[in-house]
Amino acid sequence: MSSDAPNQAQIDYWNAGAGETWAALNDRLDRQLAPLGDAAMEALALQPGDRVLDVGCGCGHSSLALARAVGGTGQVTGIDVSRPMLDVARRRVPEGMESQLEFLEADAQSYSFETEAFDALYSRFGVMFFADPAAAFRNLTSGLALRGRLSFVCWRSLAENAWMAVPRNAGLQHLPPAASGDPSAPGPFAFADARRIEAILVQGGYTNISISPFDTDIVLGRDLDEAVGMALKVGPLGAMLRETPQQLGTVSRVVREALTPYVRRDGVLLPAATWIVTANRASAWEPG
Structure with missing residues (x-):
């Protein structure tokens, strides 16, 4: 990809530490995120041959x-900018499914x-990272059949997602102050505002837009050790620790304390809050 690509910062990010971390932890992350992705997939109502x-x-x-x-x-x-993650994806294709x-x-x-x-576009937490999301959805629409369907799941606000907020807030007392950036900037919470999502999709050429909350507890880890390890490597806290690794030991202790109340018999469970978004390509829309 060209070094002056519109999403170059994200391309660099997901081909360095973040992409390598997600590739290494893919089994655990899939276990966490599958129930949320399944909800968006069910809303897509796929048919054989799609x-x-x-x-x-x-x-x-x-x-x-x-x-x-x-x-x-x-x-x-499947389309992605992260080579480390795509290397895992290609290895997972079962024999006989290559075509x-x-x-x-x-x-x-x-x-x-x-x-x-x-016939359909789908995404599990993959559409919040575009530099120009309206342009991105217009481009995606160009590849979608007339009246084709769209379904994706995205995060609501950090405050509503305790599985990320609890460890982050615990770690902040031992980390440099977090910068208060543009909430709509590319990142996991860029689509927290449902009104913004709707405006982007309208600009992108979609109609019949539905944006519905979907909340559930997700398993951060099968036990406390695994949950702490995940919290230190992914999400907002993981991103901050990649910049200040010298604080890992201290932050690990306070995160363990913060997560202990969430230990259940079937793992460490915390609330997750998402939007399930569906839409259709507008029949009158033309690329341009």
Whole structure:
């Protein structure tokens, strides 16, 4: 990809420490995120033979689930900017499914999609990182069939997502003050505002837009040790510790204390808050 790509900062980020971390922890992360992705997939109502684009497919867990849903006559394409994660995705493709499932290392905001190549677009937490989300969705729409369907799941605010907020808030007492940046900047919470999502999709050429809350507890770890390890490596706290690794020991202790009240018999469970977003390509929309 060109070094002057519109999402170059995200491309660099997901090909360095963040992408390598997610690739190494993909099994645990998939276990956490699968119930949320499944809710968005159910809303998409896939049919056998559908052609689906998985936006921000990461390590390919969601792409494999999509491929099973559309069956042997369907086709799934996963697209992501992270080579470390795509390396995992390509290794996961079962024998006999190679012609049904492919992965592209590309930026969905600028990639030239074949016109009306897909019946459906799907994403599990992969659409919040575009520098220009309206432009990205317009580009995605160009590859979607007339009246094609869209479904994705994205995070609501950090404050509503205790599984990230609790360890982050505990660690902050031993870390440099967090910068108060633009809440709409590319990042996990860029789509926290439902009104912003709707405006972006309208600009992108969508209609029949539905944005519904979906809340559930997710398993941060099967035990306290695993939960602390995950909290220190992913999410907002993980990002801060990659910049200040010398604080790891101290932060680990306070995060353990903060997570202890959430220990249950079946693991360490904390609330997660998301939007399930669905829409259709507007029949009158034309790329331009």
